[in-house]
Amino acid sequence: MNLTIDVSKNEDVHEVKLSGEIDVYTAPKLKDTLLPLTQERGSTVHVYLDKIHYMDSTGLGVFISALKSTKEYDSKILLINLQERVFRLFDITGLKEVFQIESSIRGGL
Amino acid sequence: MEKYKELMKQYMLTENEEALYKAEQFSKQLLQKDVSPDEIVQIHIESLKSLYPELPKEMKRSLDFLLETMIAYGIVHQEARDLREKQLELKSEIEVAANMQDTLLNTVIPDVEVLDIGVLSVAAKQMNGDYHHFIKDSSGNVGVGIADVIGKGIPAALCMSMIKYALDSFSDERFSPNSILELLNRVVERNVEAGMFITMFYGVYDIHSHEFTYSSAGHEPGFFYKAKSKQFEEIDARGIVLGVQNNVSYINYSKSLEVGDTVLLLTDGVTECRQGDRFIERQEVVDVVQKYIHLPAQHIVENVYRYFERLQDFDLRDDFTLIILRRER
Structure with missing residues (x-):
């Protein structure tokens, strides 16, 4: 299984649409795409996860790196529409308290 | 050369x-002796010239041309051999490291009358990214820690050693589970790179009051088994991962x-088991444990x-740790 990453810019927001699996093999690719965006001073990054049906702890690691860089670069990251299995990871690890997570458009939860 | x-x-002469x-057999011998492809062409040219001194000059030229073309292959052959040697070297170094890790992280299951542990x-790979730790304090109470580092293999193992030393450095005193996690978090946060984190559960079993006090840093929830009702319930503990x-x-x-009540602790190597494309549900873990719950604790985990x-065709994808503590009397 692979990971497809689609990046676009909508006004001032970087929109990152993901689909597939985030695991030890695909996580580096995500990291290479995501970190330059959160390292743009003052940027806002929206990550759409509705098409991610599997993520492991390496994936969490990428999001933690991104989150840490938002503090350094005064940027923002927002995670949108997580599937239940993926949301559970953020829940168990207590990370949902430190991430901004939204289930806005298509009720991803 | 003569044999060729x-x-x-x-x-x-015979087209036999x-x-x-025999030539095929011979090529295996040549490989063992690390004869490179261009050397074989060289031998071929010389054998041909000595068998047929009257070779047309175009033929000779074409063979010299072939020889030049083969040189790059010879270099690659040499490189492959060097890599093989290097790889063997690394493999044996990792083996040594894995043995060291076993020794360093070794923990003794405390012998306590009231508990069956x-x-x-x-480990999925040579080195384990899971860690567990037992300690018996001066009043005989049992401390148990279980942790899982993100990732597998060597980086995870190195990180685990850090946890072990941190734990050792303050486990003489009687800390409560939450303060142990708070101290460890400080150590981990200061010492790991941005994307690294550790999940950990720490519990202390009071052998007099039979109270189990615990705290979790984002660790995969374990289970309590109530002997009276034969029911499992998820251990509910909230907290962010270390680091x-x-x-x-x-x-x-x-x-x-x-x-008879039992505490079941695990890492996500247990719940992240996959059978083909199917994930193992946590309920399935409970069902399997239930099947063996009448056995001694060590037999249950085994x-x-x-x-x-068996379910994963003996191909473990993640480190797997399971701990069972049962009150005996």
Whole structure:
């Protein structure tokens, strides 16, 4: 299984649409795409996860790196529409308290 | 060289299949002696010239041309050999490191009359990114820690050693589970790179009051088994993983255990088992444990592991750790 990453810019927001699996093999690719965006001073990054049906702890690691860089670069990251299995990871690890997570458009939860 | 010439002559004269077969056998010997492709072409040219001194000059030229073309292959052949050697070297170094890790992280299951304890930890790769730790304090109470580092293999193992030393450095005193996690979080946060984190559960079993006090840093929830009702319930404990934020408070929870009640602790290597594309549901873990719950604790963990090993065709994807503590009396 692979990971497809689609990046676009909508006004001032970087929109990152993901689909597939985030695991030890695909996580580096995500990291290479995501970190330059959160390292743009003052940027806002929206990550759409509705098409991610599997993520492991390496994936969490990428999001933690991104989150840490938002503090350094005064940027923002927002995670949108997580599937239940993926949301559970953020829940168990207590990370949902430190991430901004939204289930806005298509009720991803 | 002489042997090659001999075999070639044999074949040129007879076109005999047997000579071809011998050539194949001979090539294996050459490989063992690390004769490179361009050397073989060289031998071929010389054998041919000595067997047929009257070779047309175009033929000779074409062979010299072939020889030049083969040189790059010879270099690659040499490189492959060097890599093979290097790889063997690395492999044996990792083996040494894995043995060291086993020794360093070794923990002794405390011998306590009131508890039956079983534990099994298996690494998916050579080195284990799971860690568990037992300690008996001066009043005889039992501390148990279980942790899982993100990732597998060597980086995870190195990180685990850090946890072990940190734990050792303050486990003489009687800390409560939440303050142990708070201290560890500070150590981990300061010492790991941005994307690294550790999940951990720490519990202390009071052998007099039979209270189990515990705290969790984002660790995969374990289970309590109530002997009276034969029911499992998820251990509910909230807390963020170690290494993400620098000033974190963890919460202590506690649970009273009756005789026969059991605490089940695990890592996500257990719940992240996959059978083909199917994920193992946590309920399935509970069902399997339930099947063996009448056995001694060590037999339970071994049987559960064997069940999941079979399910995954003996190909463990993640480190697997399972701990069982049962109140005996």
